[in-house]
Amino acid sequence: MKFLKQFMILLLFCAIGELLKELLPLPVPASVYGLLLLLLCLWKGIVKIEQVKQAALFLIEIMPVMFIPAGVALTQSWDSLQPILLPAVVIIVVTTILVMAVTGMVSQKMMTGETKEHE
Amino acid sequence: MNDFWTNTVFFGALISLLAYEVGLLARKKLKLALFNPLLIAVLCVMAANRVLGVDYEHYNRGGQYLSYLMTPATVALAVPLYEQLHLLKKNWKAVLGGISAGVLAGAGGIWALSKLFGLQHEQYVTFLPKSITTAIGMDVSAQLGGVVAITTATIIITGILGNVIAEGVFYVFKIHEPVARGLALGNSAHAIGTAKAMELGPVEGAMSSLAIVVAGVMTVVAASVFAHAL
Incomplete structure (x- = not known):
């Protein structure tokens, strides 16, 4: 209960x-x-x-x-994605790595910067 | 008999859970980042649907009950976030700095690549909200005049990709702080990335949840500015 x-x-x-x-x-x-x-x-x-x-x-x-049905739904949007497949794949792969690396590196850098100030 | 299994309303949820178990087993047996349980589950369900001749609408009659839990699960992210609130207070500058740098890098990267490929304005704004949570991304895309179906597809692919490559990216770029890892996952791969962050640890999970909210708001603003650039 x-x-x-x-x-x-x-x-x-x-x-x-x-x-x-x-x-x-x-x-x-x-x-x-x-x-x-x-x-x-x-x-x-x-x-x-x-x-x-x-x-x-x-x-x-x-x-x-919970994301499995949304992932499977990609079979539905295949037709609209196909004509721009190459730019789509390049944009998705490059910018996902870019956002992940930049966010991680900048926040890590700013954190260690802050700890050093206190030392 | 075959008809019974595919006709029952439980088919979609059952096959999804079964496929996820296969994914978990594959990860356990073959310790490789590419064997991501979510990715394997999606591919298995796609294959099963094709082999059994089940169309998406039929599959989703059961599958929708899994999607239904997405909103309560997102609301539930308030719990780990609350438990790590001291980390946010201590690192708020790094949190805001990291997320805004990531949002700008993402929008800038999409702009540069769209220009390189000679994309139309409509295609460019379709990709702009790709790193944020589906519900916000769809709205942003619609408001800027993008194709919502493609935006949704890109958001999902981005999330699964981020989930798969996270550990490799952290290794290559030497990102080892749990706070930074969480922010990076949430900012690049929204809720699907957060699912991965939760596996890495409670701090990662909380920071990733936070990044979904903050990045969502920042992207709404950044996308409307960047939309004029092409």
Whole structure:
């Protein structure tokens, strides 16, 4: 029962996220509103971490599985992707590595810079 | 009998979980980054659907229940993020610096390659939101006049690719700080990258979740500026 109640709280935040998405004219998805709102409630102590933790960690653990249908859906967009396949592949591969490397290196550099200042 | 297995509403979810088990087993037996459970699962399901003659719509009658959990799972990312909030307070400059550098590098890279390939404006803006979470990316693409179906496909391919290559990229570019690894995964490969970050550790997972949110917001702004460049 505890688990069910935790899942219910998460679904409640999803629903509030949907509501905010309807009301606010920003390009923010319901899930991001829900995430920020839950974080705020945890921070302010309105929701206790024990009230959602187990269900949350379970959902996060099985997250990769949730992307399988979206991945399989690629067979549906094959026709529209085919004419620009070469630029698409090059852009995806190059920029994914680029974003990953730049983000990692810059933040790592700025972190070690900060620690050195304190020393 | 064959018809029964493919007609049941449970087929899509069942075959997906089965394929994921195959992926987990392959990773355990063949310790290679290319044997990524998600990638293997997607390929197995595609193959199974083709062999059994199941079309996507039919597969998705069961598969949609897995996709349904994506929103609650994203909301659930608030939990690890909350537990690592002290890290954010301590490293907020590195967090913002790293994410904005990555967002700009991504947009700049897409612009340069689009110019190189002589892409039209419509194709260029289709690729601009490729590193952010699907829900935001689709909106950005639509608003800038891109082709939403292709944007969605690129976002998914980007996520799976990021999930597969992360450990190799970290090795080559000597990225060893858990905070930096998490930010890099979330910024380049959104929620699918975050699934990988969660496997690496709780700090990586929390920072990756954070990067999804911050990068999403920054990309909305950056993409609308960069859209005028081509």
